[in-house]
Amino acid sequence: MKILRGNYRYLLLALLLAFASCSFTTTKFDDNDKDKVLIQIITYLLEEAHFDPQDINDGFSKAVFEDYLNQLDPFKRYFYESDIKDFEAYELEIDDQIKAYDISFFNLTYERLLQRIDESKELYEEILTEPFDFSVDEDYSTEYEELEYVKNKRQMKERWRQQLKFSTIANYDDVITQQNSNEDFLNSQFSPENETSTASGEIDPIAAEEKARQQTKQSLDELHQYIIDRQRKDWFAVYLNAIVMEFDPHTFYYAPEDKDRFDVLISGKFEGIGARLQKKIDAIVVNEIISGGPAWRQNxxxxxxxxxKVKQEDEVEPINVVGMRLDDAIKFIKGPKGTKVTLTLKKVDGTIEDITITRDVVELEETFAKxxxxxxxxxxxxxxxLPQFYVNFDDYNERNAASDVKLEIERLKAQGMEGLVLDLRNNGGGSLPAVxxxxxLFIKDGPVVQVKTAGEPKEVLKDKDRSIIWDGPLVILVNxxxxxxxxxxxxxxxxxxxAVIIGSKQTYxxxxxxxxxxxNRMVRNNSNGDMG
Incomplete structure (x- = not known):
């Protein structure tokens, strides 16, 4: 989680002024040109606005190269040694490509990755057609960083076989545990539909292995679908973040959809129907109904x-979302408060049903102070x-962590509170103005923290409100x-x-x-769409 300064608009204004002389005017761009503009903008921001800008040199290039490939293929089950040799031609060239707004290295890795992902599906499907022999002892390392890239398809198949066997063993243990602990399940084993136990009630290891292997395949199919659903822009965001995170581990590039998710995370609210969705192969499936939301109220x-299918209230024909990327489907399902959306559902019992939901503000209660x-x-x-220091960037006064904690203190005082414990365990941060x-709330006034911005004097952020909401005993829990x-x-x-601070020996x-x-505000006459 980031600390986010409330006066970021002033920095943005200064950067906009600096950009007045830069050539970011655009006409019609294809993906390559949009990517180059992003490289240009982000490079400028990192060099001019970052507190501790790094030298973009061969050392920087080498670090980006290693981190980027680790993110693309962390388990080393896509790329071959020959692929890495092709990529190594660019290992010390990324810095030069960044300066020239050249994305040749990204293009090469992106195209090769798609090829290897397609090949991987054939491999794991073939492997999972045959049972695993769990009686054979094998050495398998999960220290993936220490693994070498494979030289040929035979070695790649063997790597996949070991990883799939490892996953299937875990699933096998789950199957056995479930069968041992669920009497109803055991009693149903004699049915023709499910013969995973013998007539004596003992577990059939062959049937259990087959079920575990099916679960492994289902998980791989869903993962594969998720990966191939990712578009070029998603993979380019991975490349950009490999670059920006070399400056520091807390600097990120948020692609448009990632920025939307971040806004929901930091504010704890969004406008929509109030359901969490997931994609299972081609299906968009309801995974959770959010308590208090419109779908929950409608029941x-x-x-x-x-x-x-999804139909807006001002449209005649619905849009079929079967097989659609989850993020794209969500764009049709979410919408402004007060608007209506009609969903065509395949119910759990197999029936087809249309329902209409009026969208509303959905609050994620797990975000807020309790x-x-x-x-x-x-x-x-x-x-x-307090799970995090949440805030609505569009309206700081609407609801934020500080105002909510103040309300909670007032409620507790009304119930005769004699001492207060503020639990900040697992709280990763959030809004700087909120903190x-x-x-x-606990001091009369005075400085709280000082911030140093590149090229500017230190700024002391103070509590200027002399009122104190709670002056009694205070304990803060941390980990x-x-x-x-x-x-x-x-x-x-x-x-x-x-306050007395209680918890672990150190915090994060x-x-x-x-x-x-x-x-988007960095580009004049932008016809590229949302830049992030």
Missing amino acids: ELEVGDQII SSIVEKDDKVFGVIN VDMAG ELSASASEILAAAMQDYKR GKGTVQNVLDL
């Missing part, structure tokens, strides 16, 4: 339903769990995953001797601040 959409009262030794303690405002804004708040309260250790920059 017609069910977990397991397949969405076949409080409870604990009574112990005749004392009343309030506990507030400054939250610190102000190794408490990061960024969580660390700022805990450190500030410790410095002010305002992140002291950088990120700004969110809209790349």
